[in-house]
Ligand code: SF4
């Protein structure tokens with residue numbers, strides 16, 4: 001059969017022949033492209049359950065594959081390989097290896113909520129994207145993404161003080177990810193900023209990096225947040241390990 | 247039609263500035279408070295508030311994010327006796343709305359949050375204890391266009407404005423049950439509250455197709471190239487509509503646009519004209535407040551030249 005939608009097929013599964021003669025019939029040229037047949041055997045039957053255990057993934061089972069999420073997606077408009085509907089499909093089928101082909105881009109979801117806005121089944125696909133990228137990291141498929149570093153830095157500060165201080169977030173984030181702070185565009189931005197700031201405000205902002213903004217009596221909140229997170233991590237560990245044992 | 251939407255219970259509201267308004271968005275904080283004073287509206291800051299978790303904490307755990315939101319809402323209700331919480335930051339506003347939605351519709355959320363409240367000795371937040379509104383709702387319903395137009399000292403006429411609302415103010419629709427309710431309500435597909443207010447202040451509001459496009463704010467530092475690309479889209483679309491100004495109502499969007507406008511110029515060599523101003527700064531100018539008091543010097547985007555040229559300063 002001629003293949004008109006080659007873009008939908010993985011290139012390595014396409015077989016092309018310059019000249020091909022089958023049973024004395026010349027099928028060279030357009031007619032000589034074939035898709036390699038294959039059968040998938042390496043299912044991870046637990047995949048959907050694993051992913052639903054990560055923050056944001058709870059409703060993945062509701063998806064009925066309408067495609068509205070991908071259709072509306074901000075990142076898909078820039079990069080057609082970014083395809084939430086397809087990833088949800090693979091996760092539900094247990095096709096882990098197939099999913100791993102896109103492991104480098106899944107974290108790039110910008111949380112614009114277009115997908116969750118239009119999803120007719122309340123899957124909250126935006127959350128599923130976050131769950132997928134955390135799952136990739138937890139299973140050792142990818143290192144922590146930049147975005148995950150950012151989330152963790154943010155969470156740590158809130159956990160400690162109840163508030164964040166943006167300057168500290170930026171500095172620590174650049175440190176964690178090993179990026180230089182002296183990039184030309186950053187320098188120009190800071191210059192623009194300083195030019196306009198009244199001295200008193202600069203002084204106040206300087207102080208806030210010394211005396212971090214804090215929510216008073218935060219320790220009980222800190223405790224109960226930590227407790228919840230620990231419990232969740234344990235649950236997740238069990239689900240992931242349960243799978244590895246079987 | 248204006249009077250139909252006016253409310254008289256917004257003279258005094260609980261004010262939740264959030265972390266960004268104490269940092270990069272301080273000009274938004276300052277201008278919001280300044281126009282409140284000018285309009286005779288009372289903002290009472292939530293006592294000992296905490297961060298709402300922005301766009302990050304939900305990725306660690308959604309219920310922790312809900313906990314952060316309801317702690318603030320419970321303080322407003324049970325310690326301060328307030329019925330309405332006003333949040334000018336889209337992120338804060340979104341998270342409070344999301345928490346309200348989850349405690350209303352998810353049994354599991356209610357249970358988890360009750361447990362956490364008990365452990366920390368805080369009052370439990372119940373669905374409907376407070377109503378969360380955005381700074382746009384606040385001016386729209388407490389003052390209204392007609393009233394606002396009457397108070398204008400320096401009309402913004404001659405200023406072409408593209409109104410940019412971003413993602414978190416309208417999406418996902420199910421956490422904003424009051425939107426899309428016909429005349430007088432806000433629309434999630436074509437939001438217009440900022441358009442209405444700035445038009446009342448005399449501005450020429452342009453038809454802007456990217457009102458709710460994403461600026462990549464969640465990855466503004468962690469995926470700079472994507473953010474620059476998304477911001478450049480917005481800036482160029484505004485330019486194509488011949489807008490002088492992009493009006494904003496969110497500190498993350500605002501600084502995202504400012505930062506990546508510079509980054510697009512530095513890394514891609516693409517220069518764009520529009521300047522960014524918070525809608526509260528624009529309303530403040532119209533009400534006759536000085537640029538300094540509105541923190542216009544503090545914006546990274548340099549708009550004073552344009553404002554001078556238009557005779558607004
Ligand atoms: S919009 Fe919802 S139901 Fe449709 S494919 Fe995406 S996740 Fe599935």
Ligand code: SF4
Pocket residue numbers: 069072073074075076084108109110111112113114115116125126129
């Ligand atoms: S939230 Fe993420 S997946 Fe959903 S539309 Fe936006 S970028 Fe795409």
